[in-house]
Amino acid sequence: MKSTKVLPVLVMVLILLATLVGCAPAVTPESAQPAAPVATEKSAEPVAPAATEAPAKTVYTYADMTLCYPQLGAESDWRTANTASFKETAAELGVNLIFSDAQQKQENQISAMRACIQQEVDVIALPPVVEDGWDAVLQEAKDAGIPVIIVDRSVSADKSLYVSHIGSDMVLEGRKAGEEMNKLLPNGGNVLEISGTTGSGAAVGRAQGFRETLNANITILDSQTGNFNPTEAKPVAEAFLKKYEGQIDGFFIHNDGMAEAVVEAMKAAGLQPGDVKMISVDGTRGGFQMMIDGWVQADVECNPLLGPQVMEMALMLMNGEEIEAEVLTNETVYYPDNAAELLPTRKY
């Protein structure tokens, strides 16, 4: 009978199948096959994955970022706005910001950087109080594989020690101030300068650009530092007004906070708005108010709101993207004619 012949054949087939199942690797549907080649007995050595089978690259987001910002101090409204820009942007994006205030001391900034290197932060953004003296700590960051973005003022260190500079062109700001002074004193005259922190990129650049541009018939009678600080600038202004009484046609003041101190000193000396022409830098609300009141004739913009740009670049660095070696802020000059209209729109 058919049944008696079929049974032994079936038994053999089952035995064969059982043998095969025991020896061969389990088979899964093709779509579920692993991407890497399956090792066979002959190829016991690990098989290098094919080029197309590399593991997916990690894409970092702001939430993965720890950014170190060793702020140089709190000397001006500009600086306050710069600090706020970093803190607010970090909070909005979810960046872990390690912030410190060096109180105008380079050694404090260097210590803060070293602490950040120890903590293995992802990126350091450094606003250097002065230009020189950064080589050693920048080398330490580089050796630790931590990229450094120089923010705001420049450094004199070799460009190979940091990845980029984001900030203002300070020489250009000085040139703009010189051009404005030339327009205000077409027949020449005597001017005084109260500069920013000695040795800072901002003070060095502004002084250089101003001198490069000033007409030959304008003389700089004197120049002293006010350290970008109104409290320090006020006695300088008072001494200038006394020493050069009756000879001063113009003031070039390196920031609005110090210009406010000069205005106080001029008021105390009995001067009226416009008696001495004044060019200032920054474009703070205080600067706009001095233009409205007639004390300042031109305010050269220096933009402190650098947080978003710096954090965007830091994320690009984390993701191995190419970045620009220098990103200069596009800035303008503000004048009294529309200062009242613009004041309510100012963010700092």
Ligand code: AHR
């Ligand atoms: O480096 C930028 C300068 O620093 C600003 O002009 C000044 O106000 C600040 O303190």
